[in-house]
Structure formats: C-alpha cells, structure tokens
Amino acid sequence: MKDWYNCDTTTLLIPLLTISTIIWYMYLYFFKSKPQNNLPPGPSGLPIIGNLLSLEPELHTYFTGLAQAHGPIFKLRLGSKLGIVLTSPSMAREVLKDYDTIFANRDPPAAGKAATYGGSDISWSPYGPQWRMLRKVCVVKMLSNKSLDSVYELRRGEVRKMVEYIHNCAGSTVSVGEQVFLTVLNVITNMMWGAAMEDGERESLGAEFRKTAAEMVQLIGKPNLSDFFPALARFDLQGIVKDMNLLVPRFDGIFEKMIGERMVKDVEGKESESKDFLQFLLNLKEEGDSKTPFTSTHVKALLLDMVLGGSDTSSNTVEFAMAEMMNKPGVMRKVQEELEAVVGKDNLVEESHIHKLPYLQAVMKETLRLHPSLPLLMSHCPSETTNVGGYTIPKGSCVFVNVWAIHRDPSIWEKPLEFDPTRFLDGKWDYKGNDFNYFPFGSGRRICAGIAMAERNVLYFIATLMHSFDWTIPQGEKLDVLEKYGIILKKKTPLLAIPTPRLSNPDLYK
Known part of the structure; x- marks a missing residue:
C-alpha cells in the first residue's frame, strides 16, 4: 500500500473539504456513534x-x-466502515449457507460501480429481483451445459489455433499466460457475438485487451478513500474513478459497435440468424419485463462480466497449474502419461476425453486449492445485524471470507503448502460449495455463475498444452509460483517457457 493515499492536493479546495469531512467524522465517531x-x-x-x-x-x-x-473471526476499522474477516470453515458456512440471504448483498467499490455501468452486472448488483433475473440469464441461458455444448466447435477451433501458434514458436520462449488469455478471449468473444480476432490482430489487440482487463481489475482492488469515507466519494481524491472512466470506453466502444450492427439489421428488416449470446440478450431486451426490465446497460454489463470474469481467471489458473507441474516434473509426467493412455500421441485432445482424466482433474482442483482465483472471494454485506461465531456482525459491514487461508489450513490439509493432486483423487471434493473446507468458487446464492465454463476451459487448455508439448524453463531462469494479490489472484511473474512438440505426427499441429 505504498501509494494508495497519495492524492493531488495542489488546490486549496480539496484540503479544506477533506478537513471538513474529517471533522464531521470525528464528531460522528466520538459523539454520535453507538458502541x-x-x-x-x-x-x-x-x-x-x-x-x-x-x-x-x-x-x-x-x-x-x-x-x-x-x-x-476478527474486525478491522476501515475508515467509517467495519471490515470483518473470516478464516474458518464453520463461520464461512454460517455466512454463506445458514444466513445466506442476509449476506447475499454486496458493498461495491466506487471503481467497481464505474466499471460495470453503476453496478448493473451480476457481480455487484444488490440481491433482489434484478440480480435474480441476471443470474437466471447467465446460468440457465448463457452458461448452462447445453449452451456450452453448442459452442464446443468454437472452443476447439481457437485451441487448435493456439497449438499451431505455439508449434511455430517451438524452441523459443512463449508467455504461457498471455497465449491462454488470448485464446480464452477469442473463445468468449466468439460465444458472445460470433467474431474472434483475426490472426493479424491477435497479438496486438489481444495484448491490449489483457492490459486493459488487468488495469481494470487492479483499480477495482485498489484501496480507495471514496470507499472508506463515502462522504468523500464525490471528490474522487485519488482519481481512481477517473482512471476507470478512461478504461471503460475501450470495451464499451466494442460492445456499442456490436450492438449497433445488430440493431441496423433489425431496422433494415434483416432477421439475424445469429445464435450467439449477444443476440439472445438483445432478444431478451426486446421482449421486455415490466417488473424487472432488461436494458441495454444490462446487456453491456453482462458482456463485460464475460470478458473480465471469464478470460483473466481462467488464464491465471492455467498459468499457475503449468508452473506447479513444471516445478514438480513427476506430476507433469503423470499428467502426460494419463493423456497418452486416453488420447494417444497420434491424436489431439477433445473435451470428450476430459471425464476420463481423473489425475488431470485433480491437478486443476489442487491448483485452485493453493491459488483460488478470488482469494477473499467477493465481499458480502449483511442486510441486518447478525450473530456469527458468537460475535455481532453489524448491518452494512464488509465481510471477507479468506478462502485462501482455509485452503492452506494445516488443521484441515496434510502438508498444505505442497502441490499434491493425489489428495483429490478420491472424488470427495467438487466445486458446488457444499464443503467449506474447499470452495474455490464460493458458495450460496452468490457462488460463481461461470463454474461450468471455467472448468471446461481450464481442463481443456491444460490437457492440450501438456499433451501437445513438453515444457522447459529458459536456461538461467528460475521457476516460481509466487502470487500477486488482487481481487483476482495472479502469478507474480509471468510464466515464460519453451515448448517442444511431442506428438507423433507434425500435421496434427496444423
């Protein structure tokens, strides 16, 4: 937190307003606040x-x-707000299951609201009819197994392009996370509006997308005086909302372009034959619902959720998994042996192979145990004062569940810091959020809506990369799995590795 409180005080107005606000909070703190x-x-x-x-x-x-x-369970005073942090499975169960409805609200940061059109997306929307409508749209229509099955050929085609690209880079260094991100992004944009980046723009536009997504996620997770002292929000003292408002148009322009093209077709009387998510969302908007209207803002907010939530989290998980396996050659060897037995070295991986690869599935689960995509999940905000673990949790508190700590608790896990996929081979653990010793995607009403897509993408990508290539670290480089904190957990240093083709037929790489 070296720079979060550095803000522009070159004018007299901001210091005066800040001092006035602090005096007001001192008055509330010492005279008005009830213990x-x-x-x-x-x-x-x-x-x-x-x-x-x-x-x-x-x-x-x-x-x-x-x-x-x-x-x-402990508290932190965060300016005018009270933060509560939970690091035990029993208390996580109380918040995410026993009192799920009470804790189903969010306390969106100012940057999060700015990024998502005022909190109009599924992540930051308050619990209620609008959120339930958005959740239903995502889970039932967009991210169901049936919908994902229908676009398998899109995923397959983009993964084949990634394999061909990496094959052309054989013997030289490849940024694993970047290539996976570009491919996931192409998969998602294809699913959303039926168009991916052409080969010529893959590197430049994809890198720009990843940079923009990373900057947006960083701003959302950056401590902000506007969040700790809501009375200061209008002044945006650190310029975080201003910075976010400069980033949002990069995605918004693309969304507006795609929506505009579809609307032109409708005006011209050309009925769109598209079966992608964008067309589904636009049809839903036109159908209308007087109780919970679905607007153009909701359309763009959900598209942004797909881009940010689907691409960055999946690519980071694949990058961590690859690094962990390369750090333990025995694990990498077992994965490749399993793939050879099921797929063969004269064939390419298909998603239909995945259910026959229990060790690979265990690798993903172990990766998400050590490196959950959202280490503190997303904060919960109780709608009424509640008792948790024998303590009072006041209404409006900001509640964090430290799933990262629970997943590394030595009282729960044997050798918790060791990467050992065999602990997941008994089939006991899943992603449904029912066991509060292991819940990388959260639990309860606000459990991640994209579990099915994340599971498919991550497993398919890891299987393809491990089956198609051997991977080594450039000479003189050091392999690590250090983390960089953010709302979305990232590898601190990008994984740079050298691929060597391992399939029997070179034509399989074309």
Whole structure:
C-alpha cells in the first residue's frame, strides 16, 4: 500500500473539504456513534482512519497473519466502515449457507460501480429481483451445459489455433499466460457475438485487451478513500474513478459497435440468424419485463462480466497449474502419461476425453486449492445485524471470507503448502460449495455463475498444452509460483517457457 493515499492536493479546495469531512467524522465517531456490543476482536487502530495505514499489499496473507493473532473471526476499522474477516470453515458456512440471504448483498467499490455501468452486472448488483433475473440469464441461458455444448466447435477451433501458434514458436520462449488469455478471449468473444480476432490482430489487440482487463481489475482492488469515507466519494481524491472512466470506453466502444450492427439489421428488416449470446440478450431486451426490465446497460454489463470474469481467471489458473507441474516434473509426467493412455500421441485432445482424466482433474482442483482465483472471494454485506461465531456482525459491514487461508489450513490439509493432486483423487471434493473446507468458487446464492465454463476451459487448455508439448524453463531462469494479490489472484511473474512438440505426427499441429 505504498501509494494508495497519495492524492493531488495542489488546490486549496480539496484540503479544506477533506478537513471538513474529517471533522464531521470525528464528531460522528466520538459523539454520535453507538458502541456495538460483542464485536469480534481485532487489532487496535487510530481514531477516524482505524486500521487503514497498517494494511499491507498482499491482503490475503496479511489477513491470514492477523487471524493467527486474533482468531478465525476478527474486525478491522476501515475508515467509517467495519471490515470483518473470516478464516474458518464453520463461520464461512454460517455466512454463506445458514444466513445466506442476509449476506447475499454486496458493498461495491466506487471503481467497481464505474466499471460495470453503476453496478448493473451480476457481480455487484444488490440481491433482489434484478440480480435474480441476471443470474437466471447467465446460468440457465448463457452458461448452462447445453449452451456450452453448442459452442464446443468454437472452443476447439481457437485451441487448435493456439497449438499451431505455439508449434511455430517451438524452441523459443512463449508467455504461457498471455497465449491462454488470448485464446480464452477469442473463445468468449466468439460465444458472445460470433467474431474472434483475426490472426493479424491477435497479438496486438489481444495484448491490449489483457492490459486493459488487468488495469481494470487492479483499480477495482485498489484501496480507495471514496470507499472508506463515502462522504468523500464525490471528490474522487485519488482519481481512481477517473482512471476507470478512461478504461471503460475501450470495451464499451466494442460492445456499442456490436450492438449497433445488430440493431441496423433489425431496422433494415434483416432477421439475424445469429445464435450467439449477444443476440439472445438483445432478444431478451426486446421482449421486455415490466417488473424487472432488461436494458441495454444490462446487456453491456453482462458482456463485460464475460470478458473480465471469464478470460483473466481462467488464464491465471492455467498459468499457475503449468508452473506447479513444471516445478514438480513427476506430476507433469503423470499428467502426460494419463493423456497418452486416453488420447494417444497420434491424436489431439477433445473435451470428450476430459471425464476420463481423473489425475488431470485433480491437478486443476489442487491448483485452485493453493491459488483460488478470488482469494477473499467477493465481499458480502449483511442486510441486518447478525450473530456469527458468537460475535455481532453489524448491518452494512464488509465481510471477507479468506478462502485462501482455509485452503492452506494445516488443521484441515496434510502438508498444505505442497502441490499434491493425489489428495483429490478420491472424488470427495467438487466445486458446488457444499464443503467449506474447499470452495474455490464460493458458495450460496452468490457462488460463481461461470463454474461450468471455467472448468471446461481450464481442463481443456491444460490437457492440450501438456499433451501437445513438453515444457522447459529458459536456461538461467528460475521457476516460481509466487502470487500477486488482487481481487483476482495472479502469478507474480509471468510464466515464460519453451515448448517442444511431442506428438507423433507434425500435421496434427496444423
């Protein structure tokens, strides 16, 4: 947190407004605030700002250390807000299952609202009729197994292009995460509006997309005075919302272009034959619903969810999995042996092979145990004051579930820091969020809507990369699996590796 509080104070207005606001909060803090009974323990903080200055950049590890000092539930004063952090399965169950409805709301950061058209997407929408409508659209219509089956050829074609590209780079260094991101992005854009990037623009436009997505995710996760002191939000002292508003048009322009082209066809009387998600969403908008209207803003917000949520998380998981396997050659060898037995070296991987690859599935589960895409999930905001673990959780608190810490708890997992896929071979663990020792996609009403797509993409990509190539690290380079915290967990340094073709027939790479 070296720079989060550095803001422009070159004018007199901002300091005066800040001082006035602080005085107001001091008045509320010392004279108006009613003490809450039986709050969880936690580190002491300063008046007004609470624990803000003691926060560290790697929040997931910082919170894990605080849990060791204060217990599995503790509080933090975050300016005018109260943060509650949970690091035990039993308390996670209370919040995400027993009191699921109460904790189903969000407390969206200012940057998150700016990115998603005022919080009109499925991630930040408050719990209620609109959110239920968006969830139904995503899970039942867009991301169901039936819908995903219908676009398998799109995924297959893009994966084949990735394999051909990497084959052409054989013997030289490849950025694994970048190539996977570009391919997932092409898959998603094809699913959304039936168009992918042409080969000529794959590198430039894809890299720009990834850079923009990374910057947006970083801004959403950046500590913001506007979130800690809502009265300051209108001033955007750190310029975070301003920066986000500069990024959003990069995606919004693409969405508007695609929507506009479809609308022109409708005006001209040309009925679109497209079966992609965009056409489905536009049809839904035209049908209308007086109770919960589905607008153009919702269309764009869901498209943005697909781009940000589907591409970055999947590519990061594949990158972590590849790095972990390369770090443990025995694991990589077992994956390749399983693939040879099921697929053969004279054939290419198909999604139909995946259910016959239990060790590969265990690799994905173990990767998500050590490196869950959202280490603190997404924050929950109780709609009423509730008792959790014997402590009072006030209405409006910001509740974090540290799934990263739970997945590494030595009282739950044997040798928790070791990458060992065999712990998942008994078939006991799944992604449904029913077991609160392992729930990388969350649980309850706000469990990730894209589990089915993520599982398909990640397994298919890992299987293809491991089956088609052997992978080594450039000479003199060091392999690591260090993490960089954000709302979405990333590998700290990109995985750069050298592919060597391993299939028997060179034509399979074309």
